[in-house]
Amino acid sequence: MKKKTTIEKISESAKASLYSISFEMDGTTEFEKFVAEFEQNATYNRDYQRIIAALQVILDKGALERFFRPEGKINDNLQAIPIEGGKLRLYCLRLSEQIVILGNGGVKTTKKYQDDPKLYGYVMDLQHFDKMLKENIEKGYVKIEEKELTGFDNITIEV
Amino acid sequence: MKNKQEWFDQKVADVSPEIMSEVQMSADIVEKIDLILKKKNMTQRDLAQKMGKSEAMVSRWITGFPNFTLRSLTQLSVALGEPLIKLA
Numbered sequence: 001m002k003k004k005t006t007i008e009k010i011s012e013s014a015k016a017s018l019y020s021i022s023f024e025m026d027g028t029t030e031f032e033k034f035v036a037e038f039e040q041n042a043t044y045n046r047d048y049q050r051i052i053a054a055l056q057v058i059l060d061k062g063a064l065e066r067f068f069r070p071e072g073k074i075n076d077n078l079q080a081i082p083i084e085g086g087k088l089r090l091y092c093l094r095l096s097e098q099i100v101i102l103g104n105g106g107v108k109t110t111k112k113y114q115d116d117p118k119l120y121g122y123v124m125d126l127q128h129f130d131k132m133l134k135e136n137i138e139k140g141y142v143k144i145e146e147k148e149l150t151g152f153d154n155i156t157i158e159v
Numbered sequence: 160m161k162n163k164q165e166w167f168d169q170k171v172a173d174v175s176p177e178i179m180s181e182v183q184m185s186a187d188i189v190e191k192i193d194l195i196l197k198k199k200n201m202t203q204r205d206l207a208q209k210m211g212k213s214e215a216m217v218s219r220w221i222t223g224f225p226n227f228t229l230r231s232l233t234q235l236s237v238a239l240g241e242p243l244i245k246l247a
Contacts, residue, residue: 011167018167029163035170049174053182054224056171066189066222082223 002158005129007101007149013059017147020102021129030122031102034090044107047086054081055102062097071113071123077130078123080105089113091122093130098147101129128159185224188232188243192221195239209238 004024010031011018020029038048058067072078077093090105103126106119113119136142142151171179196206207217219225220235227235236243 008163010163012164032166039170039173046178049178050182050224052170053174053179054186056174056179057183057186057224061186061190066193067186067224069223084219084223084226 003125005157005159006152010102011055011059012147015062016059016098016100017149018055018059018100018102019149021125029102030104030125031090034102034104034106037106038088044086044088047083047088050083050086051081051088051090051105054083058100063094063100064097065094068092068094072127072130076127078126089119091119091126093126093133095133095144095149099144099149101126125159129157132157132159181226182224185227188227189221189223189225191243192235192239195241196221199239201239206235206238210234 006022006024007019008022008029009017010020010029018031020031022029026033035048035052038044041048054067058064061067067081068079069082070078071080071091077095079092079094081090081092087107087109088105089108091103093101093103095101104122106116106122108116108119110116113123133142136151136155136157137144141155142149196202203217203221204214206221207214210217220227220231225231232243
């Protein structure tokens, strides 16, 4: 079943904006779900805190390429926040040095995320959203203006 | 927007000072490595060859938020020909 999506801004600084995807039926963003799942998790709390700290660094310095690890296909924007030594992953779309769209994530227990149905689902949602977003940017419905993504009020993206 | 911003600011404030400092320091060191590589016109491959390491290993030190050890910092400093951390 296709899910209607929108995006919400989570935080912004002088250098970058962090957005997150929200499914219409949920009313909460994917990043908020990630936080809710892991902020009180004793096993992965250190990894979780390192990811939140990394997001603050991204806000302070900009969404530089070196802060991310490509996780998807050559021509998509899918990335993960690489926390060395940890198994917790947060997936996102890096659109530019100023805009990142955060998705959900989880504990990677398999060698490839494709082997974990939950992580694979999060990645697929982001990849579909990325594809639809690109189409809407090409058509001029969605615009990237420095740190801002505009035009979402007038379109419906389903993934 | 303000609610989400306040919510996120609180999540950042909840991060322990030790972890925040560790991640910021890691990012600063990676930035310094990047600057030295550019200044010396060196590639990731050049650095890997100089260190006798694989490119994959070196890539872990120049992307993301690596957990450097004293040994890795020393190896990198020697290969780059400049100290990555200066002690007063």
